Amino acid sequence: MGDVEDVRASQAVRLFETLVQASSCRGTLQAFSTLCRQLDLDPLDHHNFYGHLKDAVRSWKVQALWTKLDKRAQNKVYGQNGACSGTRVLVVGGGPCGLRTAIELRLLGCKVVLIEKRDTFSRNNVLHLWPFAIHDLRGLGAKHFYGKFCAGSIDHISIRQLQLMLLKVSLILGVEVHVNVEFVKLLEPSEEPDAPGWRALVLPSSHSVSEFEFDVVIGADGRRNTLEGFSRKEFRGKLAIAITANFVNRNSAAEASVEEISGVAFIFNQRFFLELRDETGIDLENIVYYKDQTHYFVMTAKKHSLLEKGVLLRDFPETERLLSPENVSQDALRSFARQAADFGTGYQLPALDFAVDQQGRPDVAVFDFTCMHAAESAALIRRRRGRRLLAALVGDSLLEPFWPMGTGCARGFLAAFDTAWMIRGWRAGRAELELLAERESLYRLLPQTTSENISKNFEQYSIDPATRYPNLNSCCVRPHQVSPRTTPPAGP
Ligand code: FAD
Numbered sequence: 001m002g003d004v005e006d007v008r009a010s011q012a013v014r015l016f017e018t019l020v021q022a023s024s025c026r027g028t029l030q031a032f033s034t035l036c037r038q039l040d041l042d043p044l045d046h047h048n049f050y051g052h053l054k055d056a057v058r059s060w061k062v063q064a065l066w067t068k069l070d071k072r073a074q075n076k077v078y079g080q081n082g083a084c085s086g087t088r089v090l091v092v093g094g095g096p097c098g099l100r101t102a103i104e105l106r107l108l109g110c111k112v113v114l115i116e117k118r119d120t121f122s123r124n125n126v127l128h129l130w131p132f133a134i135h136d137l138r139g140l141g142a143k144h145f146y147g148k149f150c151a152g153s154i155d156h157i158s159i160r161q162l163q164l165m166l167l168k169v170s171l172i173l174g175v176e177v178h179v180n181v182e183f184v185k186l187l188e189p190s191e192e193p194d195a196p197g198w199r200a201l202v203l204p205s206s207h208s209v210s211e212f213e214f215d216v217v218i219g220a221d222g223r224r225n226t227l228e229g230f231s232r233k234e235f236r237g238k239l240a241i242a243i244t245a246n247f248v249n250r251n252s253a254a255e256a257s258v259e260e261i262s263g264v265a266f267i268f269n270q271r272f273f274l275e276l277r278d279e280t281g282i283d284l285e286n287i288v289y290y291k292d293q294t295h296y297f298v299m300t301a302k303k304h305s306l307l308e309k310g311v312l313l314r315d316f317p318e319t320e321r322l323l324s325p326e327n328v329s330q331d332a333l334r335s336f337a338r339q340a341a342d343f344g345t346g347y348q349l350p351a352l353d354f355a356v357d358q359q360g361r362p363d364v365a366v367f368d369f370t371c372m373h374a375a376e377s378a379a380l381i382r383r384r385r386g387r388r389l390l391a392a393l394v395g396d397s398l399l400e401p402f403w404p405m406g407t408g409c410a411r412g413f414l415a416a417f418d419t420a421w422m423i424r425g426w427r428a429g430r431a432e433l434e435l436l437a438e439r440e441s442l443y444r445l446l447p448q449t450t451s452e453n454i455s456k457n458f459e460q461y462s463i464d465p466a467t468r469y470p471n472l473n474s475c476c477v478r479p480h481q482v483s484p485r486t487t488p489p490a491g492p
Pocket residue numbers: 092093094095096097098115116117118123125126127128159181182183184220221222223226244298394395396397401402403404405406407408409412
């Protein structure tokens with residue numbers, strides 16, 4: 001009998017290790033499903049899943065992860081995983097912010113279903129992590145899933161590695177994840193007696209998620225935001241054209257010794273940019289270089305320089321035409337990015353071979369940042385036929401970041417926590433308008449947050465905004481200011 005148990009225990013550890021080591025989205029989901037099947041764990045038993053998994057997988061190595069996750073789960077805001085029990089949430093989008101929000105909501109005890117329209121995590125591009133985000137991710141066991149996570153002074157991570165790690169934590173905590181499912185629109189409750197409540201129209205329409213009824217929906221599907229009811233404001237600045245490029249990192253000693261560029265703004269280092277222009281004809285406003293799984297560069301280039309170097313074929317006043325695929329020479333773009341990368345690193349990187357993107361093409365791209373979007377409001381409440389729905393935005397759907405600054409993930413995580421706080425208040429029965437007013441007050445803070453002006457006591461951080469924002473004024477928006485804008489007229 002003892003032998004059988006030993007075999008089962010070591011099988012559990014092996015299966016769990018396969019999940020930990022999985023290096024793709026599909027591989028992770030497959031390893032998770034095998035683990036559940038072989039260990040007789042029910043992934044739909046959200047409430048008990050984590051406890052059952054912990055009981056099944058015991059080894060000193062995994063114990064360190066359980067200790068971290070237990071410590072997080074024991075924070076009093078979560079009410080021992082019961083603060084939001086009975087609340088059903090649909091999260092749209094499995095980017096870093098959708099996943100990070102899903103984790104908080106699961107810790108609060110919600111039933112969380114997350115849908116993602118793709119089944120690959122392919123973005124090599126690298127996100128800058130503010131110190132609080134590094135601390136936060138360490139507390140979720142980041143190092144267990146990715147040993148190189150923020151080693152030494154490294155403060156960045158590739159988007160795909162971050163998604164992968166957050167996906168694993170989500171699954172372990174009992175978030176129900178469905179890939180290859182695309183959100184199309186909300187379906188209102190119908191008039192028939194006993195009709196289902198709020199649901200979503202998804203593609204494929206026959207997917208089981210279309211039957212899921214929820215009380216809360218989170219829009220985390222990136223800059224295009226498909227969740228209806230939220231108007232957006234546009235910030236139009238002066239023309240800003242960004243280029244991202246990823247080169248293969250062979251992890252050689254020569255590559256390891258090359259210094260990163262963590263953001264050389266023109267005003268701070270004019271000489272660098274003047275020399276770059278004199279030597280190569282490339283005129284930049286800024287450049288960032290991070291050494292991660294790839295050598296990642298993001299730079300803002302001046303239009304005249306892109307025209308002179310033949311990257312842009314013709315000049316057009318409208319940015320859309322200017323950057324349309326027909327007007328961009330891919331050869332010249334590659335050579336532009338390579339030259340800038342070479343100069344920026346003092347010609348120290350031995351070979352600048354492009355990494356490939358999801359389509360197998362050299363991973364270099366040009367983007368327009370002239371105009372960025374932000375949602376007019378962060379949350380709204382809809383009511384149809386007596387059924388309430390709380391809808392909220394997080395991440396790029398809420399506030400689009402300026403990539404060269406890499407603020408998307410840091411502000412995205414703050415908004416994820418603020419949203420979880422609102423949902424906790426909603427479940428606790430706080431007055432609707434008061435809750436929305438508080439959420440909007442916090443949202444007004446978000447664009448002003450920097451790694452310097454938020455609290456430095458990361459150990460104290462929780463979804464409670466008071467733990468993160470010093471001098472917090474959560475009443476700067478008053479309840480009477482949110483009512484007409486954020487809650488559409490009540491239905492029958
Ligand atoms: P995203 O990371 O955009 O995730 C949104 C997710 O929603 C995606 O996985 C998408 O497939 C999914 N989705 C979209 N529509 C639907 C739908 N209808 N139904 C279901 N799922 C849906 N920031 C930087 O700082 N530096 C960079 O170099 C950089 N490069 C980027 C490159 C690309 C191609 C993109 C899209 C974004 C980039 N960003 C970059 C932005 C950065 O990735 C985000 O700020 C960060 O990932 C947090 O975003 P998020 O989770 O809100 O959204």
